Amino acid sequence: MKVTILGTGIVGRTVAAGLGNLGHEVTIGTRNVESTLASEQQDAYGNPPFKVWYADHQNIKLKAFKEAAAQADLLFNCTSGQASVAVLESIGDEILNGKVLVDVANPLDFSQGMPPSLSPVNTDSLGEQIQARFANLKVVKSLNTMNTFLMVNPSMVQGDHNVFVCGNDEDAKNSVKEVLKSLGWRENLIIDLGDITNSRGTEMLLPIWLRLWGALGTAEFNFHIQTN
Amino acid sequence: MKVTILGTGIVGRTVAAGLGNLGHEVTIGTRNVESTLASEQQDAYGNPPFKVWYADHQNIKLKAFKEAAAQADLLFNCTSGQASVAVLESIGDEILNGKVLVDVANPLDFSQGMPPSLSPVNTDSLGEQIQARFANLKVVKSLNTMNTFLMVNPSMVQGDHNVFVCGNDEDAKNSVKEVLKSLGWRENLIIDLGDITNSRGTEMLLPIWLRLWGALGTAEFNFHIQTN
Structure with missing residues (x-):
């Protein structure tokens, strides 16, 4: 499958590498190819410049x-998350119409202090805003509730834990579930919450995720919904 | 221990019964004793009037x-949650000063449609608002992330799952953790997130909790933070 990852940060790189390892034809999209390849900058977490990673992939x-x-x-x-709608605007409806977009982003807002808050939140969400703006894009919110390395390697955390999926188009959700399964997510651990309004619920997991990261001293954890 | 439960709804009744079963001297607080005992009203979930429950306890x-x-x-x-600060105001600082309050409430806001949203949210929380208003009350946010029957009977859901605790006073948190343990919460499943600002994280679990209730078709579930 031809998969395009929008974003060159650590999440984009990790998802790209994970899907590349499965044999997909993976392309990363960026605002400006030349400046992305010229950049010498590490990110806030000390990850190397994109070109160093790119040379290895x-x-x-x-x-x-x-x-x-x-x-x-x-x-x-x-x-x-704060840039997502503008990036999609720059691509435009003509290209996006009919495609399936897995929305992994969270609308983290660093303007209100640390840890970041969310904007939009509560009565709206990033997943809903993208779906509302691009009516013919099939938005599936998923993978946004965990550390990026876990997204493509669920066995990194032992035992049972969940990935959430929501979106308005059943066929799009089913195709995303197949990709999740190919990444190692067992079918019984994929929770389909329903339509795209459920993005509010999964994005609002970020505040406690960030606080658990601090309290536990590691990002190697995930939410498991324990049932009988 | 003399324990007072503020609130006569299903959560107040269930917590009261659970603590009463442990041998504590339990009192429920209400706005007006006479009208609470006179009421013939079921609640929104079809629970019987308070007086019916009261006669059995x-x-x-x-x-x-x-x-x-x-x-x-x-x-x-x-x-x-929308009434909590006013109820505490009616009790007053003189009585509240120095006491420990376990804040089980969530600021569910039904004015924006169903499922309810939260108010306050994101850059504030009910736990923080109570602590800010009553500086000498020792607020410990806990138990607000699960079905009320599970609060006092964690084995109702099989396997490992968590209860969160946060607050500014270490002694108050420790005394609440002892109560949680007496209710059946194993120590390694009690997650101390830190100070009361972490209320934002736990209250913001409610939107996905409500959606999971719908998706799973049962309230008998809980969050488990899966780690290595």
Whole structure:
């Protein structure tokens, strides 16, 4: 499958590598290919510049957002949540119409102090805003409730734990569930919450996720919904 | 221990019964004793009027909020989240100063449609608002992330699952953890998130809790933080 990952940060890189390892034809989309490849900057977590990672992943291509999205069978939104709608606007309805977008982003708002809060929140969500703006894009919110390395390697945390899925299009959700299964997510651990309004619920897990990261001293954990 | 439960709804009744079964001297506080005992109304979930439940729980007393709180070694806030601050205002600083309050309430806001949203949320929380208003009350947020029957009977859901605790006073948190352990919560499943600002994280679990209730078709579930 031709998969395009929007975003060159650690989430985009990790999802790209995970899907590349499964044999998919993976392209990463960025605002400006030249400046992404020229950058010498580490990110806030000390990850190396993109070009260092890129040199180690010869199976993955880098293209401008629009060109990268145009060829995709499946899109992953791994951009910063505050930038996501603008990135999708720059790609445009004509290319996005009819495609499936897995929205992995969270609308983290660093303007109100640390840990970040969310914007939008509570009566709206990023997943809903993307779906509302691009009516013919099939938005599936998923994978946004965990550390990025866990997204593509669920066995990194032992035992049972869950990944949530929500969206308005059943076929799109089913195709995303197949991708999740191929990444190692067992079917009984994939929780389908329903339509895209459930993005509010999964995005609002971020505040406690960030606090658990502090309290536990590790990001190697995940939510498990324990039932009888 | 003399424990006072603020609130006569299903949460207050269930916590009261659970603590009464452990041998504590339990009093429920209400706005008006006479009208609470006169009411013939079922609640929104079809639970019987308070007086029916009360007749079956002869070990539990009912008093007006102020009188009930005055005699307590430990308080539980089981009022509706939108009413909690006003109820505590009616009790007053003089009685509340120095006491420990377990804040079980969530600030569910039904004015924005169903499922309810939260108010306050994101950059504030009910736990923080109570602590800010009553500086000498020792607020410990806990038990607000699960079905009320599970609060006092954790084995109702099989396997490992968690209860969160946060608050500014270490001694108060430790005394609440002892109560949780006496209710059946194993020490390694009690997660101390830190100070009262962590209330934001636990209250913001409610939106996905409500959606999981719908998706799973049962309230008999709980969050488990799966770690290595």
